[in-house]
Every structure is written in C-alpha cells, then in structure tokens.
Amino acid sequence: MTTHTVRPAARPLLRRLSSATAPMFAALLALTAGCAGEATKTSPPPTQGGATAHVEQKQTAFDYAWPKGGQAAVFVEGVAEPASSGPVKPTPTASVAKVMTAYVFLKARPLGPGAPGPTFSISAEEAARYGERVRRFESLTPVTPGERFTQRRALEALMVVSANNIAHEIGRWVDGGEAAFVARMNRTARELGMKDTTYTDPSGFDPTTVSTAADQVKLFTAAMRDPAFVEVAGVRSYAAPGGESHPNGNTLLGKEGMLAGKTGFTTPAGANLVFAAERRINGTNHLVVGAVMAQRPGKSAGVAVTASQKLIRSIGTS
Template sequence: MSRFRPGRVLGISVGTLVILMIGVYGPATLLGPLPSATVTVTAPNSAVPASTPVLPAAGSSGLLAVTAVDDTATDDTATNDTATGGDPVEPAPATLGVDTIAIGGGSDPVPMASAAKIITALVVLDAKPLAAGEPGPAYSLVTADYQDYLDYTAQDARTVIVFPGESWTEREMLQAMILGSSNNHADTLARWAFGSVDAYLIAANAWLAANGMPNTTVVDANGLLDGSAGTGTDLARVAGLAATNPVVADIIAQPASALVGQRGVRNTTEYLPEEGITGISRSYTDSGGVCFLFTGTVVAGEKAFTFAGAFLGEPDYDTLTADLTALMASARAGVTELPVLAEGDGYATLTTAWGDSADAVVATPKTRFGWQAAAGTDPVVTLDDVTTGRAGAKIGRVTVDAFGESVSSTLELDSSLTDPGPGWRLLHPVPVVSALVASW
C-alpha cells in the first residue's frame, strides 16, 4: 500500500506548470500577435480658415459654386492637385456645385419676378433640347401670342412686339424672353413646348422638385404673379443651372441687337460687369422688389473661381449696387489657393502598449482654389489596425470638406513603431494573450 507524498505531488504540479509555461506560454507570448496601437484623433493647426461672404440682411439670397469638371486622376502619385505647367489644356466644362456657399436674409419663399423666366427657359430646353448657336425649330405665332403682347403692354409690363403669323425660332423666342425679359414670349414658349401654360406649370413644378429646389413654386411662366416665389438658395441653383446650360450661357454671352424683322431687343441682364458680375435675370415688381440672378467671377493669377447667386427682395437698385459691390469685395478677399491637406500635418497619434508613439501624417499634399465660406466639417480619419510599422508606411486616409467637396489623402507613419522584443512579451502576458484571443 503506497503512502501519500505531498512533496511528490507538489513536484509533479510544478513540473507540469513549467512544461505548460515552456510549451504554451512561451510560444503564445513570443510568437503571438501584438496588441494594436491605440489611436487618438488630432486636428492640425493648418485647418482651412473660413472667409464669410457679405450678403444682404433683407430679402433672401444665396450663393452656389460653379466649378470646372476635372476628369484627371486624383491618386497619390502626384505632388498636388493643381496644374504645374506644361502644355495648355482645353478649359474644363462647367458644372454646378453640390453645396451652397452661403445664404442670407430670410428662409421663407419670396416673389421672384422675372427669375421665373429663367425657370421657363430651362424647363423648355429640357423638353425641347437645342444645341448652342443653333436656331432650333420655327414656330408661327397665332392670335393668342399677339393678344398676350397687347395685354402685357397695357399693363406696362416688359414686352417684345410680335404679330400673328410671324415665324420665330426657338432660339429667337428664348433671346426675347431672357435678354428682353419679354413677358409675352414666356407665355408663347410655354404654350409652344407644352400645349398650354397650365401644362407647362405642372412640368415646371415637377422639374423644380426633381432638381433640388423644393421651396420654389411657379404659378405663371413670367413671374408677374406673387405666387411664383422661391428662396435665395433655390434661385441660386437656378442661376447656376442657367450659367452651365450651353444655350442660355451662349445667349447671355452673345446678346442679340435685333430679332425677327430687325426688331430691337435691349439686354436687361447686364449689370456691374466691371465687378466680375454676369447678369442672368434682373427685374423689379412692387411686391418682390429687385430680383437679380447672376454669376460672379474672381480671377487670381491664372485661375478663376465662379459662383452663382440670387438676390431677391432688394428694395431698390442703389441697394442692389451696394450689396453686389460688397459681395464681390468679400469674394476677392476670400477666394484663394489653400493647402487643404498640408504635407506632414498630423491627424492621429498612435501609441503602442510598450510605449512607442508615432503620428499619422498627410503623405501627399492637396490644395484647392476657391472660397471657403464656412468652417469645414471635422476630418474623417480611417486607419488600419497598426501594431508595428516603418516610418512612411501607409496606414489609412483622411478626408476633409473644402469648398463644398470632399478632399482626401493617404496618411503615413512619421516615425517607426518597432517590435518590443521577447523581454517585453514575456513580462506582459495579458496584452499579448488578449491579442492572441482576439485574433481567433
């Protein structure tokens, strides 16, 4: 009969523990994965500063960027996003920005006056497309078109004279409406394109909703009725759509001195061109005040920045002049080339469990030319799980908002995060084993 020997049991237990430590603990700590570095998101001091546009306090106003489409690659092999010389390139086509630069005045819809005619032009061109410079189909005016001319003339509203049976091309009707602000041609175009003004109104309001202008409604084709109303934000989009429409832009850039039968038409759109302003629609009504759709352009060196704008409800033309002059002064002060993502700027700090630290910094600088009218949103930082890495290793991306668009660049380590070595691993089993378990 054997005797119980506590020493032998203790020895076996210790031996088993040693074997387990050598066979399991050692490999687990020496060969297992390291815990990922902790990440602290930071903000660099070189954030893009805001430069506020000067907008009227009264009425309703809005500004929207009109930018050039850049179809070139935007990978991180280039030194920046701007042209640096070489052969001249064709100007990029214009497109409308997504985000509003700024808004002013009230947020409720106000009467838009002849800005409604620009909506008519865009809706008609959507239904009856026309190439820039081409006359388009011809239309023989009927008695209703002549009666419109007589009625609006009797109301002392703007008209361009017509006679029954005259043939007007689509382009000529658009020129009379846009340049001459002809109220009778607005109705004629609506009937020609849609069969009736009522049918046009259904199509126009659907078009407004589909094009991101939910706070704007038209109840006529020419804006004489107060029910045709909108906000500065929506009407700035209308101005931008007009400025980027090849036909409307061509008509405004090349105003006709005469139309059918050498009939004179005075250009009502031009206003303060010396300030860099291109008028799109300018009008006055007793209830709506002065309403002006336009684009403004600021040139700095070899670059130009264009924005679309709408000023609705200005009390008089002296106030309009003063407000536009102040706006363009603020634009010249605010439009510039800015380092949106500066090389070496840190957007996160990575710290390992063994005390190493490195910053995630911008690898490729990104610049933008434009108007940062409002403070940008917080940067969005996306990082891989990092344990160790050499200086310069790509570990993620940062994305910021600048001039209404998203700009991003690769983030890299500014210094190395090294392996802590076997000593640290053996002496710190908890984080090592935890990383091992997490990897299963």
C-alpha cells in the same frame, strides 16, 4: 415677317469657364436653408441616389458683402460651402422665373451652341393679348400673329427683353398650353430640390410665383451646365422691330467677371438678380453662382444689380 437682330456677348464666354468648374456641376444641385437673419453654411449637396457627394475642396473664409435687406445666397465653387443671408422664405420671383422657363424649354428642345434651333410661330391668341399686357405694364416684345421666332431668338427675347408674351408662348410651344407647362416647371423644381419654390405662371408676373435665393442658386447652377443657356443668359442687348435696342437689365455683364444672369422686378417682388460670375481666388479661377432677392427701395432691378456687384467684389478678383 418681322426681323429681330441680336447683339450677343463675346463668344469666348464659354471658354472663360475654367476646367476647375466641372466638378461643381456634378455636386452642386442643392442648397439647404439657412437660419433666418444670418449668414449660414449648408451641408454637402446630395447625389441623385440620396448619398452625400463628398467633394474635396479647400475651404476659404469670405467676408461676404451681404445686402442689408431681403435675402441672398452664394456658392463659390471649389473653395467654400454654400452660404445665405436674410430670411429663407418664399418671395415673389418677378422675371427671375424666366430662368426656369428657359431651362425647361432647353430640356424639352435641346439647342446646340450657336445654333438657331427650330422655328415657332406666334399664336393669334397671344398676339391679341398684346394690348392688355401693355395696359398691365408687362415687359414685352412686339409680336404679330404667325410671326416666326427661332428658338434662340425666343430665348434671347425672354432673357434680355424679359418678354412675358414670349414666356407664355414658350409654354404653348412646349406643352400645348400654360397649365401643362407650369406643371412641368414645378416638377422640375422638385427634381432640383427647390423645396421653397412654387411656379404659377411662366413669366413671374404673377406674385404667387415664389422662390428663395437659395433655390434660385440651385436652378441657375443646373442651367449653367447647358452651353446654350450660358450664351443666351449672357446676351447684352436685343434689337426689336424698327431697330430699337433693348439693353440687358443685368448691366454687370462683361464686368466683375459676370458671365450670365437674369434680373426681375415688380412692386410685390422688389428687385431680384440671379447670376454666375468667374472670380480669381488664390491664383485660380472659380465659378460663383449667386442670387439676391427682395431688394428695396427702388423702381427697377438696379438695386439688386448694385447689391450683387458688392457681393461679387467681396469674393476674389475679376
């Protein structure tokens, strides 16, 4: 059996989330679209019953350092309403789609903090596709037929290596096949109010898997409710068979208050990053959830990471 070693981010990660962030999780499940081409504020998010959730929060004006191109969205818990910049229209997600894959996996198979979870086996069919995926220049982790992955190991391969083959296997493990799993992803998107999002595959390699920065902030906010998700989305490196280390493309982890995130890059998508960070504002720590998408030019997610760093730095201090 192939052994994978994971080097996680520091475990105090969850404890760094201040108690002040708790009300945000109950209230922030929606971002409404802004006007194209300019930063916008959105109305308070609705509750599940359809009534407006009135959250008492001191409003603070920020001079957000928005990226010059593409689109972005941000929510600063407790002090500011959701805001966005750029054209609010669906754009390819690239591997940012894996946030939904991880979220659905964790909803279907809840995982305790620090627990390995159940074990799953790699199918012969997926193992046989490895060469084809290599030729398509997909992000992958080496697999063999029957190789066993714990749920946590699979999630870390998904979120750190951005392994497309693991994304597709998760679909099989949860729903018996990709079509049913993608349908579940889209149902979940509707439940979260992600009205501008469509998933056509579990990995985001398909350019018809599209979303908006505002929708991705909705999703990442919901995912951050799950301590296991926070852990796996904050892992900094993954060691593949043979000891080769795969660093997380989100090089801001451990810097600027960055807690968790997911990068994505393809030529159709450009560079994308969705993230959560903790920033100190007026003497109090607040959770910041943001997304930067369709960043160009570049040949990796690095341009989105740089744009996100500038955006984060315009919001309080680390």
